[in-house]
Amino acid sequence: MEIMIDYEKCTPCPELKCVDTCPWGVFQVGPDKKPRVLDAASCSRCGICENLCPTKAIKVKRKDFSST
Ligand code: SF4
Numbered sequence: 001m002e003i004m005i006d007y008e009k010c011t012p013c014p015e016l017k018c019v020d021t022c023p024w025g026v027f028q029v030g031p032d033k034k035p036r037v038l039d040a041a042s043c044s045r046c047g048i049c050e051n052l053c054p055t056k057a058i059k060v061k062r063k064d065f066s067s068t
C-alpha cells in the first residue's frame with residue numbers, strides 16, 4: 001500500500017484536511033469519520049496530505065524512494 005494512515009494518530013481533524021485537499025480524490029470518509037483510501041491508483045504522490053495532516057497520521061510512499 002502506497003498510502004498508509006495511522007488510525008491511532010488520526011483524531012480525525014475537524015476539517016478532514018486529507019479528504020478535503022487531495023487533488024485526486026483519493027480519500028473518502030469512512031463510517032467512523034476517518035479517511036479511507038478509495039482510489040490509491042490515482043494518487044500522484046504529491047505529499048500534500050502527508051504535509052497537511054496535523055497529527056502526521058499519513059505516510060505516502062514516494063516514487064523516488066528506492067529502498068522502502
Ligand atoms: S499524496 Fe497527494 S494525491 Fe496522494 S493521497 Fe495525498 S494528497 Fe492525494
Ligand code: SF4
Nearest residue numbers: 010012013017018053
Ligand atoms: S488530515 Fe490527518 S488527522 Fe485529519 S482526517 Fe486526515 S489523517 Fe486524520
